[in-house]
Amino acid sequence: MLELKNIRKVYHVGDMDTIALDDISVAFREKEFVAILGTSGSGKTTCLNIIGGLDKYDSGDLVIKGKKTKDFKDIEWDSYRNNSVGFIFQSYNLIMHLSIVENVELGMTLSGVSKEQKHKRAIQVLEEVGLKDHLHKKPNQLSGGQMQRVAIARALANDPEILLCDEPTGALDTATSVQIMDLIKKVAGDRLVIMVTHNPELAEQYADRIIRFKDGNIIDDTNPHQERPKEDQFNLKKTAMRFKTAFGLSLNNLKTKKGRTFLTSFASSIGIIGIAVILSLSSGFKEQILQFQSDAMADMPIIITQSTQEIDEETMHKLANDRMAVVKGTAEFEDTDKVYLYDPSENTQIHTNVFTDEFMEYLESINPEICGSLGYTRLVNLNMVRNTDKGVVPVSIASASSNDNGMSSMMSSATMSLGLSSYPKQLADSSKSYLEKTYDVLAGEYPANDNEVVLVIDEKNRIPQNVMEALGFDTKDVETIDFDDIVGTEMKIIPNNEYYVKTDMGNYIPATDYQTMYDSKDAIDIKIAAVVRQKSNVTIGVLSTGIAYSDNLAGKIIELNEESDIVKAQEDSDVNVMTMQNFDDATAKSQFLGYLGGTSIPYMIMVYPETFENKDLVLDYLDTYNEDKDSDDAIVYTDMAGTMSNMTSGIMDAITIVLVAFAAISLVVSLIMICIITYTSVLERTKEIGVLRALGARKKDITRVFDAETFILGLFSGILGIVIAWLLTFPINSVLYNMTDLENVAKLRPEHAVLLVVISTILTVLGGHIPARMASKKDAVEALRSE
Template identity: 65%
Template sequence: MLELQHIKKTYHVGTVETKALDDVSVAFREKEFVAILGPSGSGKTTCLNIIGGLDRYDSGDLIIKGKKTKDFKDSDWDAYRNNSVGFVFQSYNLITHLSVVANVELGMTLSGVSKAEKHKRALDVLEQVGLKDHLHKRPNQLSGGQMQRVAIARALANDPEILLCDEPTGALDTVTSVQIMDLIKKLSGERLVIMVTHNPQLAEEYADRIIRFQDGKIVSDSHPHQERPKPDSFKLRKTSMNFLTALNLSFNNIKTKKGRTFLTSFASSIGIIGIAVILSLSSGFRTTIDDFQRDAMAQFPVLITQNTAEMDLEQMRKEMGQRQNLDDDGYADSQEVYLKDPSSTIKQHTNVFSEEYLNYLSQIDPSVCSSVGLTRIVNMNLLRETEEGAVPVTFSSSSGGSESGGNAMMSGMESMGISSFPRQLQEEDSYLEQNYELLAGEYPDSPEDMVLVVGKDNTLDQTILKNLGFPIDGRESVKFADIVGTEFRIVSNDDYYVKTEYGFLPGEDYQAMYDSDRGITVRISGIVRISRDAGVGVLSAGVAYSDELTQKVIELQESSEIVKAQRDSDRNVMTQEELDADGKKQFLAYLGGDSTPYMIMMYPNSFESKDEVIAYLDAWNMGKDDGDMVVYTDMVETISNMTGSIMDGITVVLIAFAAISLVVSMIMICIIIYTSVLERTKEIGILRALGARKRDITHVFDAETFLLGLFSGVLGVVIAWLFTFPINVIIENMTGLAGVAHLQLLHAVLLVAVSTVLTMLGGHIPARIASKKDAVEALRSE
């Protein structure tokens, strides 16, 4: 076995010189003859000088092209083997999963030869050895002589200075041996050929110089050589293998083991399948929830009320920290009852709805906020003309008909709280038209037009119609036509209330009130219900009207006598009860003496534009003191965060369990690649003999793990995607939710990347082991 790198394991070392070549060194194990074949006519000048005859020599005794080998780096040996030496092995040492032409091109690939030039050279040398018609066959499709010709072509492809032949005819029959030796003899006319053989007849017939060994020692040398100093002329191209070449080698190897590769990839993909299915369900449920929220809460408003309350978390932590006898779960260990003031941990905040702030809200971009709703606390002195004359009615759903005084105020506040539909900011369909379908009549066309809101199944609390003056005794339903067009009269406070010595009281001459020209006539213009695609409606069942109507009522009432009297008194001018500041303000608003909204509702144009509405509201508070800020409530965000946190928690837990299989897969890949290293040991030796660096060997096996990881990831994602179809059928049959399992493209790409990276990490250790294998020992393996 000829070798150049592992000199310490050899028996005899020598230096060869010819007129055509500089100094080279070669080491060989025990062979009976070393035959030297030089260029034609140079036999007398070709010689081998033995610089030692003992059993072992240090590699520092070698000089190659004037450079001592003790100064060699690994890259120098790799470059020397690739550039200067061509190996022809007794057992051919071809890579079985590569074609003939690919085997020949391999050495040139390491030299950095271009693709076109590499292929041209390969064709030339294959034609030179008579194999032009067998370019794309695999080595196992060739005869022994043809495989040896491929080995010779591979050795010649890089145009080496020396051709080293180790028993080139040892595995061939006599006729084929003669053909191969004739070819080698022909090649010796252009380059130095060193052949090691046990056959003295071949040496005598073909060699220009013969060195005979016996028991590991030189017996004779036909042309001894006297050594002379030589200048250092060691300049070689460094070898390298790019990752694409490594991929090609590994891909061709994998193709020869399709069944095992598929099973390995499938086993490795189990973890990816689990995580992909979990992400499909998680993202699918999240999408379903988000779609529901968009449908159900797209028009759900951001609420701004005059008075808000929020928990003072800092104060709560402070109070908890003052008690030192609490365990980790917050339980007290004492014989005392601790007193606390709940109000100390609740911060009350009063929002000031100034004209400046209301103008600021009205200037919001209509493309992000479709409408604004204003709820004002104002009572409507409502009358209806019947066959018996004018009678008082109310929009309230409370039993007992009309109310007076404080009870009437509370009923009015209840009905007003969610009965005012918002004002549209853009010139388009109104809020009602966008979210409520018309069952009868028409949508409001003026501030005096109102609508009756019924449930999805057209139901309505009978008390509402009764309080509106409709006869319902013994009836199960009321025709739309009997309701649409019904008119009511909102009476002025000066007509409705009578001043007495005890205060103001509602009058009893309802017909005179109804006939007064100071009132406002309103009518029910249509009947509506929530649309099928609108989700949750914000209007309560019953009569709904616009804020414009409320403002007209306030204009009617704000200069009335009862309002003036209430402004000047700290008592309720109807009941004579003492009122605090807040109570007085509320009752004055109820009488129509205060136009300040009680609640403001900002309706985002879409679910996505809600964040822009929030940003607009936050911009008002920037730089202001806490007391001057306007605090809002975003219920949609609270609900979204709650559902999102739950889904995230479930997803993390499930992925953590599925990730265990990924770790198992990585360990399995490590074992598989180590097995591949053992199987491809000879290939490692061949690549090293051709000049491949250690890192190139690592690249080859890293490339194999890359392909396995990539294929495993793609296979896992595809299988998980296929699983989503039966999963969706099962979920739809069980819950009615359609298309829940949905694997997103981004998740699929990330999972393929994770599979590839983890597989490469698992296979890198055996890849490093492969790169450290001894080339000579690797070539001996079977």
């Protein structure tokens, strides 16, 4: 046998599988084999002509089944190692956290063999190598000879064409070495076996052909091979590691380090815990606010008026910024002795809503299930008189403060009310009326017909003195009035033709013959049916203190007066027929006609959603009307409840974003920590990387193994963080209840929990992907040599 000294490297099949040796001999059994090729670190190929007859190939060529390996791609090398070559290493190179059956199955897993088939084949080859009684064990529970048998079984599992043995007996005693060589000799009966050994005696005893090297050249070949031209028969099945396999490898590895895995996951979950608690409190407080708003603003209507002031978005932002600057103390105050004049109308736009018959019909056709009632404010004067102890006297439903047009102020307001005199009409017949739902009867009964009215008082049973005086009650030296003296009070509404007289100057003034008015057969009798007060659980009402009546009564008055002399005169005149003054604009004339009962067009409409949740449906219904309308014909409404709700919701969202941003800093720390932990895992599993590459795993498969590990860590961290955050909501709610009497404020919403788990998983995978990529690029031989 010839000896080859001082060979620094021998290149095996594959572009990474190199073994540094000082003195080697090669023994193999003859089969279709052309040459052995490898790639050096410099990228140059080296061909060891261990078989003669290769003169027709260029230097550096390795031909496998007729295909030059210089044309191989990485994936083809991986497939070749997995399908055609089996490796038996001197140091076994078993994956210690897998059972011996799983070690043997690994190569077949990369080949895409089904779970049942690979398990059956693994048991079969383990039995063939004499490990039938050790199937349940892990490698660290076996002797050296038994571990080498596992390595042989793993190499044979895919039934490779070539078996490469690197000093298979180098770590074994003499008796065990003989057993292993006998086993290798047995498996060499139907495949090519190439063995590198320092023991010439083993080569002489077991090899069919021995090749010796010296100074990089073949110096002796006991059975030279004559190469024959072959057709390209190269056809390999591509290897691939499924994520499920990578997941299983990583899970088994993490199981061997339970303590470190838990501490890593807990540290990574701190950011998730912080964000989850913040979102729990934010959503809980927002829910509390929305519930309060729902209770407080359930009775707040959507208001549509004839004239609506619109402020453009840019101006709104400017006004808000100016106010905020004053609050912060950053506003710039003018240092001058001059007063600057400006026109506020330049920043606003007045939109006139035209209440056409089409719109009124559309509005009244709204679904009663989403809209409980509609309220109309009409400016019609009631022209009332009352028979008192002092005779028949004129009375009114409000304090008689008049504007320039002579109209009584119909919009006097009480605390927490919109200050209206007519209550909304119910759309659904089966439900309670607005008056019944919103006001309690303190004396008398709810109105049974349109001619019955109610007297509204505030929460302390108060009413302005001038209101009662306007109704004809004696308030001199009187502090209280009994309910019984109010309920049942009768009054009459007088038609315009009997209430107004035309003067010699051509204008109209109220008549003074009240008895004649009172005796008119056309007068409408009304009666105070009850004294009512806003219910304690209602935050906002619409009725001002004083007389309140139904919209149907207002309709009767308009029907009585729309053909009256004063109305016709006003329709034909451009000046006020009572004061003879010019109107400021057409709107002022229209309003005065409404005051006289000359038009049924309401001054203001109030739409009451059946519930706070149905408000958006009502708004959608109103928006639908505007879809095909020009801007001038569109109906602009005011959603006071929505505006207030959006303001508070926006504040809570801003606070939440700021707090989440601070808590997210810990996620960045977790990201860096996961990157370090994954890199540590790469260092710990370096030999496993070499084994997987030798078995045919692709670079992307190695990346997938470590991505799977970080996926498991991220998923577990997210779930652990969510569980801890959920448990923390109980003491947090207890503390908040003791401090604020608010119950169950902290609520972790399921969608937030799922989202945070997903975020935790994604961030962890991203943090570990760079070390995973580094692992995939490791040199396989260097990885196998690591400890």
